[in-house]
Amino acid sequence: MLLSVDNLDIHYGHAQVLHQASMSLTEGELVCVVGRNGAGKTTLLRAIGGFMKPSAGDIVFKGEPMSGLSLEQVAQKGIKYVYQDKRVFGDLTVRENLELAAYPTGESMDSAIEKLVAIHPKMKKLLDAKAKGLSGGERQILLIGRALVGDPQLLLIDEPTEGLAAIIIGEIVDILLKMKSKITMVVVEQNLATVARLADRIYVMKEGVMAREITQREIIENPSNYEEEL
Amino acid sequence: MFAKIEKNQALTLGLIAALFLVYAYTTSLPRITDFIIFCIFVMGFDLLYGHMGQLSFGHMLYLGAGAYGCGMFAYHVSPNPFVCILMGILTAAGLAALLGQVVVKTGGAAFALLNLALNEVGAYLVLSPMHRITGGEDGLSLFFQSYGFINFGDSVFRFYFCLAVLLLVAFLLLRLVRSPFGNLLKAIKEDEVRARFLGYNTYLYKYVTFIISGAVCGLAGALTSVNLAYCNTSLIAPTRNVEVIFSALIGGAGSVMGAVVGGTAYMTISNYLAAYIVRWEMFLGIALLFFAFYFRKGIWGYARRA
Numbered sequence: 327m328l329l330s331v332d333n334l335d336i337h338y339g340h341a342q343v344l345h346q347a348s349m350s351l352t353e354g355e356l357v358c359v360v361g362r363n364g365a366g367k368t369t370l371l372r373a374i375g376g377f378m379k380p381s382a383g384d385i386v387f388k389g390e391p392m393s394g395l396s397l398e399q400v401a402q403k404g405i406k407y408v409y410q411d412k413r414v415f416g417d418l419t420v421r422e423n424l425e426l427a428a429y430p431t432g433e434s435m436d437s438a439i440e441k442l443v444a445i446h447p448k449m450k451k452l453l454d455a456k457a458k459g460l461s462g463g464e465r466q467i468l469l470i471g472r473a474l475v476g477d478p479q480l481l482l483i484d485e486p487t488e489g490l491a492a493i494i495i496g497e498i499v500d501i502l503l504k505m506k507s508k509i510t511m512v513v514v515e516q517n518l519a520t521v522a523r524l525a526d527r528i529y530v531m532k533e534g535v536m537a538r539e540i541t542q543r544e545i546i547e548n549p550s551n552y553e554e555e556l
Numbered sequence: 557m558f559a560k561i562e563k564n565q566a567l568t569l570g571l572i573a574a575l576f577l578v579y580a581y582t583t584s585l586p587r588i589t590d591f592i593i594f595c596i597f598v599m600g601f602d603l604l605y606g607h608m609g610q611l612s613f614g615h616m617l618y619l620g621a622g623a624y625g626c627g628m629f630a631y632h633v634s635p636n637p638f639v640c641i642l643m644g645i646l647t648a649a650g651l652a653a654l655l656g657q658v659v660v661k662t663g664g665a666a667f668a669l670l671n672l673a674l675n676e677v678g679a680y681l682v683l684s685p686m687h688r689i690t691g692g693e694d695g696l697s698l699f700f701q702s703y704g705f706i707n708f709g710d711s712v713f714r715f716y717f718c719l720a721v722l723l724l725v726a727f728l729l730l731r732l733v734r735s736p737f738g739n740l741l742k743a744i745k746e747d748e749v750r751a752r753f754l755g756y757n758t759y760l761y762k763y764v765t766f767i768i769s770g771a772v773c774g775l776a777g778a779l780t781s782v783n784l785a786y787c788n789t790s791l792i793a794p795t796r797n798v799e800v801i802f803s804a805l806i807g808g809a810g811s812v813m814g815a816v817v818g819g820t821a822y823m824t825i826s827n828y829l830a831a832y833i834v835r836w837e838m839f840l841g842i843a844l845l846f847f848a849f850y851f852r853k854g855i856w857g858y859a860r861r862a
Contacts, residue, residue, distance in 0.1 A: 375753070377749070396752070397753050398753070401753050401755040415743045415746050415750075417742050417746060422739045426736065426740060426751075426754060429740075430755035430756055
């Protein structure tokens with residue numbers, strides 16, 4: 327077991343947004359978390375990433391409890407987060423964005439660049455471009471490539487295809503499929519067609535509760551089986 | 557053209573040197589020495605504000621710490637100017653190291669106001685409880701030892717010495733802000749949480765930057781004491797913080813060259829406009845409004861894009 331989340335409660339002030347949410351992840355899996363807006367998907371992901379402190383419950387990564395760890399300690403444990411809003415460090419170039427990720431992990435720049443170019447060869451031409459000048463899709467690719475620096479063991483990806491053109495969505499999904507089985511991923515996604523292509527398992531969230539876990543391949547591949555539950 | 561100059565470190569330093577040499581020999585050497593020292597102060601302040609995104613309303617404290625560290629050492633211990641300047645830098649850096657432990661944990665308005673509050677406390681301590689060693693309201697008249705041609709009583713020597721120090725500080729800061737450390741400062745300015753999630757202990761980097769900024773401002777303070785052969789409470793006055801903030805804004809925050817342009821522009825306005833207009837500060841305010849609305853990137857920011 328790489329990650330286990332047990333009976334997690336999260337509050338925003340007095341409002342409880344996660345109610346005893348539980349999930350687990352084994353190495354090499356790609357698990358999708360689906361649900362309507364406000365179901366608590368991003369909150370769950372942020373809690374695993376250490377951005378939010380749970381009011382109850384446990385998050386255990388590689389057998390070690392994650393509670394009380396700072397953001398940088400969570401990152402150093404090998405968990406990387408790809409944000410929903412596709413915000414990169416815009417004043418830096420693509421190369422400098424990678425350099426910033428490589429420095430604390432000790433990975434060489436050549437290797438960091440290689441990883442980015444491996445997932446999307448066109449990025450090679452953009453290495454010296456300011457990141458703020460990239461398109462939404464290119465930013466997303468940079469964020470994924472940057473997250474791969476340092477060989478993380480768990481990648482948390484929040485809505486990777488949101489707001490992107492259909493053609494770019496296809497490219498992002500292809501990238502995630504390429505990464506699949508090489509790295510363990512939790513992907514929060516609302517686009518069920520994407521989920522059907524990516525997921526090994528699905529967690530369906532509803533009003534802060536983990537409503538259902540779907541493991542059968544034939545059900546995952548046919549979103550009509552679970553879209554009514556969203 | 558200016559963008560190309562900024563990318564080349566030697567050209568940037570050459571431009572700064574040429575600017576001050578031409579300005580000094582067409583106006584007044586002692587006056588431009590003041591300008592140079594003020595520019596060092598702006599560069600120290602802008603490392604924190606322009607590069608790391610933390611606005612301090614109290615950096616006169618570190619200028620004052622440098623000025624008094626240097627001045628008190630010269631007055632009470634030894635008139636060796638180099639040791640005095642070093643003492644000024646160490647005093648300011650030490651104070652920044654002490655206060656930074658608390659200050660750096662805050663951000664935004666709290667950071668700005670906490671610095672202002674500490675500046676007020678520092679100015680009060682210098683003025684009253686410590687008046688026996690600081691000279692209180694009267695300040696300290698200073699004397700610095702000469703060693704052959706190294707004569708701080710000579711305005712020409714002071715000009716070239718301060719210009720050399722400015723170029724050295726500019727060189728070091730350019731190296732710093734263009735290094736991975738500088739890129740991390742930009743990342744912290746854009747989004748500190750995300751920088752932390754790359755695995756950085758951002759508190760440590762902010763703390764180190766705060767100390768470097770304090771030390772550079774302290775260097776400017778120490779040079780002021782040496783240049784004036786005098787230090788008094790005007791060198792730690794909290795009301796003067798607006799001068800450095802204004803300079804960073806009109807020059808273009810987040811650029812070493814912008815700090816030099818802003819510092820020079822501010823000193824030019826405050827020195828020359830005051831000769832013709834009694835309430836010159838009003839025009840400074842109008843100029844600031846103009847920059848806030850139409851030239852948010854400052855003079856250098858726009859020159860760079862032209």
